[in-house]
Amino acid sequence: MGLKKYIDQNIKPQFEEGGKFKSLRSVFDGFYTFMYVPNETSKAQGAHIHDAIDSKRIMSFVVIALLPCLLFGMYNVGFQHYNAIGETAGFCAMFFYGLLAVLPKVVVSYAVGLGIEFIIAQWKGEEIQEGFLVSGMLIPLIVPINCPLWIIAVATALAVIFAKEVFGGTGMNIFNVALVTRAFLFFSYPTMMSGDKVWVNGQYIDCINGTVDGVSAATPLGELAANQPVTTDFVNTITGLMPGSIGETSVIAIAIGAIILLWSGVASWKTMLSVFVGGALMAIIFNAFGPETNAAAQFPWYQHLTVGGFCFGAVFMATDPVTSARTETGKYVFGFLIGCVAILVRVLNPGFPEGMMLAILLMNCFAPLIDYCVVQSNINKRANRVKKA
């Protein structure tokens, strides 16, 4: 621990009250607690349960769980590219192409979001909160590959300021920050977020900006919204070798992430499961009673669950501990309604090919109400029990 001793003795005092870099206190503190476990824990008196888990560790687990999606997304970007220009390339070439295309988006998202968080923490004189570690990774995974970097930067800045900091920072936000970023992109720059030109990068890598004249490739949901039959076969929707947002295509990669999240206890299986149940149920209803002419209504229910952002949203967005319902019963209701609304939007509104984003954002605003009802019914139940006794 020579290094830690050195930091403690020589570097730390400079950032404390009276030191040279007093104004950068929270930046130092952020890095310091990120690298080392904090010294101060609660005292061994009272009814505290000591557990090593803190929000940094939770965030780190989610980021680890996102890695399979990220890596597969990179490969898929390369695969779609070489497929579109009609060249054959090895696995490494495809992956490397995707790496070059995706990495700038990750860097931009983190740089902008963390930059704003650092500035605000400095300004308020607070500790830096680590909430953006996950959002910064989610944002590049839910945009199309052709989305220009400056647009991602603008949307990230807006979402961090207006969806998070104005509500009081990490843990206080009502809406999922990554989804607000996507919603902002979707409504502000619809030509960059949907349609059939944005999903495949047709040009050689140009690190500065997104490429404009993309190759035509519709996502399954894009085809459904246009009321056409889906050309991607079911196996490809599972493996993820199809056009779509960077991280959302592969069910397998998302399943690996889901296992990591559930095994580490970070995400709730109740929310996850009930999203799938809700979505499946709604899709089955549409399969049975939906209009014959609506391609999305007639799309088999199990395929509804594998295309678009349904899985990704269910595993990584709906389970966000801050914006989802917190009561255990509430989680079932919350997840179930997300699944229902997502399929409802997909089928009945051709203007929105994908309903997952809107469904989760909508249920984010109802999560406190769901919790309130659950808590209130519990109170009433107990009050009645007292009355009877």
Add this chain to the structure above:
Amino acid sequence: MSLFSKENGAVFTGPLNLNNPIAVQVLGICSALAVTSQLKPAIVMGLSVTVITAFSNVIISLIRKTIPNRIRIIVQLVVVAALVTIVSNILKAYVYDVSVQLSVYVGLIITNCILMGRLEAFALQNGPWESFLDGIANGLGYAIILVIVGFVRELLGSGSLFGLQVIPSSALMENGGLYLNNGMMTMPAMALIILACVIWAHRSINKEK
């Protein structure tokens, strides 16, 4: 009391800044969101509200001693409705395209909270000249915010000001450039966020003592 006394000065400058109807009292938000996607309708709307507030204030102030207290709201509504109809027809006659853009929102000035608020809170207690100043100032205070919001929304949403292209079309993505207009700026949702930013800035500058 002279026409331009210190008290009258305060009546006039208050609504422009420290007692701004939108930024401080948060009244009249509905129309501020609806008509500000471009600068021109925003200005026309601001001026219409200024004229209507000023003259309805004067009229109500003149007859304030004869209005029976129990039916004063109806009397106020009649006066405002008459003025709104006049303004609406003038707009139709001289700036038809703007009046089409504003559509129902000219008619809805009748329900604008700023108007009823000023009539109730000021014109019923004060003389015609003070009421006139108060009406003009409140209308202008409303118009200032509308112009700020309209400026931002038209610039970022359509890349133009007063309908003239400001951002060169060669910079746009469809012509090979990098820039894209922000579609959300043309929606009322974004107007709400911009309005919030204006209020935020205004309150940061004028901290409550």
